[in-house]
Amino acid sequence: MTALPPYLPTLMVEDIVRAALLEDLGRAGDITTAATIAPHLTATATMNVREAGVVVGLDLARAAFRLVDPSLAFEALANDGDRVAAGTAIARISGPARGLLSAERVALNFLMHLSGVATTTARYADAIAHTTAKVCCTRKTLPGLRTVEKYAVRLGGGSNHRYGLDDAILIKDNHIAVSGGVAPAIRAAQAYAGHLVRVEVEVDGLEQMGQALSATPDAILLDNMGPDLLREAVALNATHWQLSADVYATDRRRTRLEASGNVDLTTIAAIAETGVDYISTSKITMAAPTLDIGLDIGIGNP
Structure with missing residues (x-):
């Protein structure tokens, strides 16, 4: 019997993302963007995967943009767990440029790290696909990220x-x-x-x-x-x-x-x-390299 895909409740996602945003925004918010970007400016951006891998973290990226500015539109162009080739566009974001720029790093951090965990797990799972054994993660996870790292492991086939x-x-x-x-x-x-x-x-x-x-x-x-x-x-x-x-x-x-x-x-x-x-093995979480994902931005609406 095929197992149903893993699921992250919205409340759990928001708590993790909110903590990351508060860490990044600090005491005064994004002063670089506030100093250089007029409030009325809008922009569009595309998230692109720059190397082949397994994508995980789109819900966390969506939450990052929404929590910074609810008027930002986030369109997922892939699903968590998809195996994608280099050059694949996985999300498009449009709306106020200030919010887009302020949320960019946190959104990418989650996507790059969790996609890296899933991609590494997939390599291990593929190596033993001819057997009945399953590769498992451990409690060796980054503090505060265990829930989402274990979610990524499952989407990678572990x-x-x-x-x-x-x-x-x-x-x-x-x-x-x-x-x-x-x-x-x-x-x-x-x-x-x-x-x-x-x-x-x-x-x-x-x-x-x-x-x-x-x-x-x-x-x-x-x-x-x-x-x-x-x-x-x-x-x-x-x-x-x-x-x-x-x-x-x-x-x-x-x-x-x-x-x-x-x-x-x-x-x-x-x-x-x-x-x-x-x-x-702890290598699929603690030693997983990030997946290279970038955000390419343009001025104005699509």
Whole structure:
């Protein structure tokens, strides 16, 4: 079944964009534009993608122009999630020149960054498209932008890990060290969690994985394991759940396996081919380069 596209409520978009505009406008507003552009002047502008990629952030760009000047007209010429070629026009804005110029940088910042996240995610997703594995983002996101970065990851073909500390339990090595072991930590989490909260545990080897399987968590994170060890982990999981190779991938009862660590475009295919379900990496958010998008402006209405 094909998943419906991700959606950002308008209220969430406005809060994020408003904060960015207030940061940029500072205490006195756009004094350069106020000093050089007469209030009656109008202009038109086109946003153009200067390199191939996945476009994300059009709703945030629209909100930036609208919040600065509600009389500005914003026409999207593409949709979030579209793969576009270099030279593609993705939006047209027209109206008072002052508002257009004051909102330009914030609108472009969101578009360039989120399109960069989506484009990078798409490259990772394309590299493992021949497998059943999914590439996932992590909590390593820019402060204040997690919601929109995770939105961009999904539009790039990736999957979201937990959004924060409150929507899923992920028991990491330090939790295990303090709580007294893998299985005790899992059982404590299961006793604490509500029935809709999933429990995942991080392990660093097959011995710890065996301990984890004895407590049946929902997922196991295989930390910094090479392809050979990952294949052994998949085999151990199949044996634990008594599953043959032909039904393993689709069986919904078994523990899901996530690989993490040493993931990049040169390694992700080999990791995916081991049979793990998810591959998490911060590179699709924290290390994603921006997509080059420009705004070309002219005087007067179209």
